[in-house]
Amino acid sequence: MNTILKWPGSKVRVMTELSVHLPAGNRLVEPFAGSCAVMMNTDYPEYLVADINPDLINMYRQIKEHTRPFIVVAMALFSQNTTEESYYRARKEFNENASMPLLERAAHFLYLNRHGYRGVCRYNLKGEFNIPFGHYAKPYYPLYEIEMFAEKAQRATFICAGYQETLGMVKADDVVYCDPPYHGTFTEYHTGGFNEDDQHSLACYLLGISEHNPVILSNSDTLFTRSIYRAFDITKITVARSVGVAAGKGKCASEIIAKRGPANERLGGISYSAESKTRTERYIEKYNLKHG
Structure with missing residues (x-):
């Protein structure tokens, strides 16, 4: 799986x-x-x-507790932000918008992971996500994996x-x-x-x-x-x-x-x-x- x-x-x-x-x-x-x-x-x-990593745990919690809203928000990010310029715009908002709702932040985390260089997760000393754009022809949207995870996650407790x-x-x-x-x-x-x-x-x-x-x-x-x-x-x-x-x-x-x-x-x-x-x-x- x-x-x-x-x-x-x-x-x-x-x-x-x-x-x-x-x-x-x-x-x-x-x-x-x-x-x-x-x-x-x-x-x-x-x-x-x-x-x-609070972003990682937040994403898992949001998928477990708000599966369908997460799928919708993340899918919109994937479909509306397909260029290198839009990637850096999304990354900037992720890093600088302290009031971003947790569900939206979780969707951004998935977007940055799937569009960033080789899926590396790295932050600078300021706590800013700083992975460059990955230049993928068509980043994969993991709908099936999200649905399977949401089902399995009902047995799990996620803690930061x-x-x-x-x-x-x-x-x-x-x-x-x-x-x-x-x-x-x-x-x-x-x-x-x-x-x-x-x-x-x-x-x-x-x-x-x-x-x-x-x-x-x-x-x-x-x-x-x-x-x-x-x-x-x-x-x-x-x-x-x-x-x-x-x-x-x-x-x-x-x-x-x-x-x-x-x-x-x-x-x-x-x-x-x-x-x-x-x-x-x-x-x-x-x-x-x-x-x-």
């Missing part, structure tokens, strides 16, 4: 590999919403979907929150899936970045949660990520990349799927040893002492 948004790093193309690592549970918790590809390609009874707050809401029978900004790639998707300290912090949170809940994570395949997720079972996959210095047309990159669950359970056929856990806990203690 494709998604509403064009999105670098979307998991649509790797769901075959990823789905085998996602165990059953009552609710899937995703602290990094992205394009909601995992939500749209799984079948959990409930979803908690979060992201720090950082990963710390979101992971603090995990409860029994939840499955956690994280798709953070990848190590070693562009991470300035919003006004703040996601540096190596953030990667370390996320790994620490997930290690603790994995004592009670299944945790699955995607990230770049680097020595750094393999180090901070050394207590996790790691599977390497190869994916196509469309954005980035090391990518380009026809280029591929290696990623990891890291997974870990309660010590007395099995996740994907892997049992996690006490020795492996102790080794990682020592590593995290050293990190915490070093960074205060």
Whole structure:
């Protein structure tokens, strides 16, 4: 199932590999919403979907709660703004009109995503969306995807929150899936970045949660990520990349799927040893002492 948004790093193309690592549970918790590809390609009874980007979460909420009005407003934007000049006019209004109604802002967000360069979502330090025009012959209006999302979204709760707050809401029978900004790639998707300290912090949170809940994570395949997720079972996959210095047309990159669950359970056929856990806990203690 494709998604509403064009999105670098979307998991649509790797769901075959990823789905085998996602165990059953009552609710899937995703602290990094992205394009909601995992939500749209799984079948959990409930979803908690979060992201720090308020425009992304607002769009998902508007589609869930006001589906038909959103479709009408977004379709009008697509049909009435087809040139490069009109794209920059719409982008300017999106950035400067603080009183724009939430429904209209959500439709603008979809318009900018589908008409901007390769679906990249990026803001400057002022919080302004600054992706250039994409020069597409005929940008796709995702009517079918919007309708399917609106139906699935009735099972979901969407919150604008950082990963710390979101992971603090995990409860029994939840499955956690994280798709953070990848190590070693562009991470300035919003006004703040996601540096190596953030990667370390996320790994620490997930290690603790994995004592009670299944945790699955995607990230770049680097020595750094393999180090901070050394207590996790790691599977390497190869994916196509469309954005980035090391990518380009026809280029591929290696990623990891890291997974870990309660010590007395099995996740994907892997049992996690006490020795492996102790080794990682020592590593995290050293990190915490070093960074205060």
